[in-house]
Amino acid sequence: MNLAFWKRNKDDQPRKRKSAVREWLDAAVFAIIAATLIRTFIFEAYTIPTPSMEKTLLVNDFLFVSKISYGPRIPNTPLAVPFTHHTLPFTKYTKAYSEAVEWPYRRLPGFTRVKRNDVVVFNFPEGDTVALEQQDQSYYGLVRSLGRDAVWESYHVTSRPVDKRENYIKRCVAESGDTLSLRDGVVFVNGQQAPIPPESERRYTVQTSNGDPLNPDRLDDMDISGAENTLSAGLFLYNLTPGNVLDIKKTFPTVKDVQPYFSGEQSVFPYDTAHYHWTEENFGPLYIPKKGATVKLDSTNIAIYDRVIRVYEGNTLEAKNGQFYINNKPADSYTFKMNYYWMMGDNRNNSLDSRYWGFVPEDHVVGKAWLIWMSYGRGSIRWSRLFRTIK
Template sequence: MNLAFWKNNKDKQPKKKKSVAREWLDAGIFAIIAATLIRTFIFEAYTIPTPSMEKTLLVNDFLFVSKISYGPRIPMTPLAVPFVHHTMPFTKNTPAFSEAVQWKYRRLPGFTDIKRYDVVVFNFPEGDTVALDQPDPSYYRLVRLYGWSQVNNTYKIIHRPVDKTENYIKRCMAEAGDTISIVHGQVFVNGQAAPVPPGSQHNYVVEISEPLNPTRLDDLGISGPFQTINANTFEYNLTPAQAEALKQFPVVKNIHMAEDENINALFDMNDIFPHDTIHHRWTDENFGPLYIPKKGATVKLDDSNISLYDRVIRVYEGNTLERKDGKFIINGQPTDSYTFKMNYYWMMGDNRNNSLDSRYWGFVPEDHVVGKAWMIWMSYGEGGIRWSRLFRTIK
């Protein structure tokens, strides 16, 4: 690779021909630099690992994530192995980055801001899960993410730099400045019922007078049931369209959205953000109202809401916070209010009863946002390539 291409060849000497090895080396270096720039500033490939977004997105959907939509984020941990996220391939916990250099959060201008109902890829805000040899109390929360069959009690939470934590994908249900609530599974934003994504799923209790025809269920794309309540009552995970179709079956006596009858009953209120059952006895189906922090906005602090914003103040925005003599002390100064430095977002999976999302770990800060899910470029399942999903834009 000629790094002095601007210099004139005064003696008009013939250029020395590069060896084949040198040409391959130059081409390799150029490819690595170009691919790294594209991956950092334009788009990045991402694979759906869990069913939390079904059936909007399926396991083994391969996506392009647009970084220019919201503006590319300048790397905060710049010393890293190219094309590797946080761990070296074929190793268990060997870091693929160095924390010797850490840059402040900065983002280049993008085409748009994060909007309600966008499908967004972001760095997990609560810490990563890794396999260990000792039990950890986070076991039951991991079940929500990975499923019963894939989780044992040998996990713990570790902490990496913001841009090196695991990538998650969810739908933004509320943006900075919104107030969100959930009533019997229905999401409300600023007092208005939020639209239900057509591909979203929810657990439904289905009561029947005689067995359902499995062929007709297959035609509707319905699998299961995943739980039997009694001889004539079952739980299915359904999209809104599937639930409406089942209602038309003559053998279906009753169908309604499940709440306490389903797997959620296994998880008590301590698992639900903000993990404060004295002031907020919320569940994943009945939640809020909750204000989503907005940059420059100020909230009054008291015993009833400090658990909501404690992590924002201490962890995401880097302040000290303590309670002394009945007063809140932030950075050594007594105060009864706080002004936010960043915008925050509320992310939820479309597969509402099978998603570890903001209902469990709270807000997603703007510095954790990677980009906007753009297009499915490859997808495969048990039957091979899902041709109908290829090159489908994500909504």
């Protein structure tokens, strides 16, 4: 393969034939460059590691993530080992990138913008993680029992550039400029109930007349997991989709009642219990920051926008004698420099999402989940899921 095909042979002499090794080397270099450009600017493969998006996306679904949909990001760290994310293969902590060159956030034009109900891949916003996505459930439980800050210290190792932080996948339920709230687990955006994804899961209590749990073999045939917990005699906790609720009522004569389950946990964003008694099921109203919009700052909302001002947008923020100072200047308001989004998993009771760490900045957005190209579970390929577009 001649990578210098455009050069003329001035003497019109026959070119010396390259060796087979040189041909293969040229082909490999070309393939690496082409694949890297495709992965960086067009689409990238991604694997679902946790059940936080079930049943919309299942563990071991293999996706293509479109980067041209929202416009590809120019890498923050362009010097990196090809086909790696943040660490070298077969190592835990060896970096696969260099910070000798770091570029500011820039994004090329895309075909669309992040919209409500899009399934989005993004870099985990709250600092840095070490395989945190694989520990979604354990982190989720620790946050609820110990509080975010205590758990965060145990997971924090070092600060990685934005484009080298762990990839997460959730559904955008509110975009910049929206006002979001949750009432008994139902999402409302700008005062209107948001669409419920048909394959989304949440916990329900199922009461049976004979006091026994539902037959696990029949549940398995219906692709429903067994009871998560026994709440009391004849009352069981199941993770169900809206369709599952109708199915078990028809299938099991012993089912007396099915109701959504509310846990009432309070360890949620912005972790300011003096001003906000929000829970994972009842939350807000909360304004999602929009580029160019201005909010008034006071003691009641500073916990909400503190991280946006300091970390995501790179300012200093101090409070002295009842006055806020941004970049050492008195301030009673703030104008946002970026758009932000609110992301939640479709498996609402088993998802570490914006309810626990807040907003996702636009510079953290990787791309739009587009297509399931492979899926396997229980030791076999899930043929019905192949080449399905993601909604």
